[in-house]
Amino acid sequence: MADSSPLPELSQDSVDDVLELNKDLERIIEAVENISVQLTWMAYDMVALRTSPELGTSMLKLKEAYHKCRSIICGDRDQEPEMDI
Template sequence: MAEAEPQGENWENSMKKMENCKKDLENLLEEMEKITVHAAWMTYNMVTIHTNPDLNISMKHLENAFLRCKQQVERKWQEVLKESEGEEQTKE
């Protein structure tokens, strides 16, 4: 009779391990599905860009516009910082 309890505990431990393994496998499968979808979209985007040269030109135009805008924002930010420093010095 004393041997029945450890076997029962071993069975429960085995069942818990199986449940944990099942959950881990489900999580891994979900991650693989996400990666697969991401890879499919990347492939689609690459094919679209290579087959439509106008899209590539548009993307370059958008990138250039973004960089110009970023430069303007950085310049304005520097001006604001200089103005705030000047105001602090006049208060002192």
């Protein structure tokens, strides 16, 4: 039969250190995941813009239209909507 010696007990300080290490590792992993997502979006944007340069102009027009609609719906008094006829 195998020797059944008990596992050494960890002191409270060791347990606290392990918990703190786990928290630090979780924060680092989350930060790396966020960076990875940002890099993915940057790469996507770069490929999309190189594939279709008109996309940038279209996105600016869409952004302007969004801000106009938002100012009308939300009642943003600082920006008067312009009427394009």
